Amino acid sequence: MFCANEDCPQTSTKLFLCSRCKDIRYCSKNCQLACLGWHKKICIDPNKTVFNLMKSVFADDFEVMNEELKASYGFEKCKTPFETQKLFGLYAGLIKFLDCDLKELDQAFQENKLPEFIVSTFFYKAGGPKTCGGYFKWYIQNIDICRR
Incomplete structure (x- = not known):
């Protein structure tokens, strides 16, 4: 598994799921913020x-x-x-x-x-x-x- 931030140089074994869609993974809060622009548009409750x-x-x-x-x-x-x-x-x-x-x-x-x-x-x-x-x-x- 890889961090959703394509510019992330780290290879982390511990990734955190997006709390809303539970589909995208990040290695850090900084990487999550870096992806916010594109991810916000596709982040939706998986029950929808x-x-x-x-x-x-x-x-x-x-x-x-x-x-x-x-x-x-x-x-x-x-x-x-x-x-x-x-x-x-x-x-x-x-x-x-x-x-x-x-x-x-x-x-x-x-x-x-x-x-x-x-x-x-x-x-x-x-x-x-x-x-x-x-x-x-x-x-x-x-x-x-x-x-x-």
């Missing part, structure tokens, strides 16, 4: 469905999603594997490439504003439809897939 979405995205594996996740984030509405892949790619873009704050994504889900959040995040962080990739263009044509 969005945590499982993040884990699936970073594992690049939509096969491991549980039924609650599929129902919550629109996957059960996908009629074909192609649609499932497009929706998964959309979430991968949000989480991995657009650096979406998971707490904001979860809040949008809880408030039933997921489609609006996805569109505004892509417009704000990716620069609008001309610079967004195929996943977003597909999503705009199928926006109700994430509506509850």
Whole structure:
């Protein structure tokens, strides 16, 4: 196991877990503070469905999603594997490439504003439809897939 701080020169055998997500490990308080900027955006309670979405995205594996996740984030509405892949790619873009704050994504889900959040995040962080990739263009044509 390694410290989450990529700049940490130490190889410590005693690592401390993040108290909230219990997923990231640090060798010291200084290393935890050094990672705060990026970790704060993905640090979320592991009991939340969005945590499982993040884990699936970073594992690049939509096969491991549980039924609650599929129902919550629109996957059960996908009629074909192609649609499932497009929706998964959309979430991968949000989480991995657009650096979406998971707490904001979860809040949008809880408030039933997921489609609006996805569109505004892509417009704000990716620069609008001309610079967004195929996943977003597909999503705009199928926006109700994430509506509850």
